[in-house]
Amino acid sequence: MAEVEIVSVSKAFGKTQALGDLSLTIGDGEFVALLGPTGAGKTTALRLIAGLEQPDSGSIRIDGRDVTGNAPADRDVAFVFQQYSLYPHLTVFENMAFALRAPTRRVGEADIRMKVREVARLLHIENKLDNKATQLSGGQMQRVAIGRALVRSPSIYLMDEPLSSLDAKLRGELRLELKRIQVDLGATILYVTHDQTEAMTMASRIGVIEGGRLLQIGSPREIYENPINAHVAARLGQPTINLLPAALFGRAPAGAATVGARTEHLTIARGGGEVSAIVKRVEHLGDQSHLHLDLAGRPVVTLADPEAGFGAGDVVSLCLNKPLFFDANGWRVAA
Template structure:
């Protein structure tokens, strides 16, 4: 595995600036997630690293060497796409073995057989090895697609929302499997998603993108607890952070326009009185949907106290985040 560095990377498509001067270091053995909405530039960054697109400016360095003039094959990266991208006429076994049979790798057949068997066991598709790719379920096809990358030993694995088309149970299972595989192999992995749960549960580092710009890069905990602006604060957290006028509670610093309150950072029992509008019982937690002076607030019931719509509960901030008029964080 290798360290990958992006330096001032930019890419435009016509009048659209897809990637805007992105500088980022992906440490050796790290699981890095790029998080952002559709159009933020996530996939374009993957394609620039893989060599499927050429940057307008900037550099891509893998293992200390610039690769911007290398072909995709010369870069030794493995990419998993959102769609399955399998060879329908081949069996699962041959789909998994296909990358290893590249003339550049010259992998012996006995080693191919062993690697295919190992990856199939990890992804729980050993019983499907002789099936045609077209005879698989959607989840099984995506497992094969991921497996085609895992059989190799590339400089970096690039994954473009590989779990987005799967059902919730399978997504949850494969999240755990991917993280376990990455930890056991020490692989360097760059993973694109718009799903904050994937970013929070799998990544060692998260890069938050906004309109092609890298807004913040750090550990999931750092970005969750210390977002640089309101946009980043809103990308992580479920339920989403509550955003209210800063003067709604006492103690706002000079220049603060809004206050951000995570649902778990709202104390109950003292403070301003709110109306309980709705109660969600989710098994491990109870969410309260409140109304305060015309503003909607979502918080968690402390001590799992039972509230009913129409009740009144007093709240006050705990660990508030303040932002100025532009959305920038105020310490």
């Protein structure tokens, strides 16, 4: 494994600026996630590191070596794509061994067999090695695609939303498997996703990216508790943070135009709160309920104990408890 540095990298496609002055370091053995919506520049960053695109400016270093002008084959990276991209006529074993049999690698057949079987055990697909790729389920095919990258032991693994096409149960299972494998191997991973749950549960650091610019990077807790602006605050948290006019609550620090209220910032009661709201809808989720409220004509979503017995039409009181504050441009204001 190796440290990877992206230094002031910019990339445009015609008049579209995909990345602007991106600087990011992925430490040796670190799991970093880039979190952002479609079109934010996440995949472009991966393709630049892999050498599939060339930057307009800036440089890329792997293990201290400037690889900006190097061909993909000379960069020692492995790319896991969103789609499985397996060879359907080959077995699982042959798909995973394919990269090791490249003429430039010259890996012995005994070593190939040992490495493939070792990775197959990590991914719990050792009993599928003789199956054709077309005989696998979606989750198994994604494990093979990940395994094909893992057998190579590159400097860095680049992963482009590899779990997004799976159902929720499989995504949950593979999140745990992928994190376990990364820890076991000490692998360096740059993982891009639009799914906040993937980023928060797997990454040691999250970089929130929007419009080709890295807005903030830090641990999942740092990003969640101390977002630099309202956009970053809205990327993490379920339900999404409520952004409300500060004037509704009557107490806010100087310069604050907006209150950011997550579920833990709101206390709900039958009466005696700072402001009143009307329950519009209740979503029962088993151990908790989503309460959809109308607060002076503005929607608010928060969590409540199902035993509280709130129902549509109820009037409730809300109290703020250490919320976040933002100015008129969305930047954080100290409480």
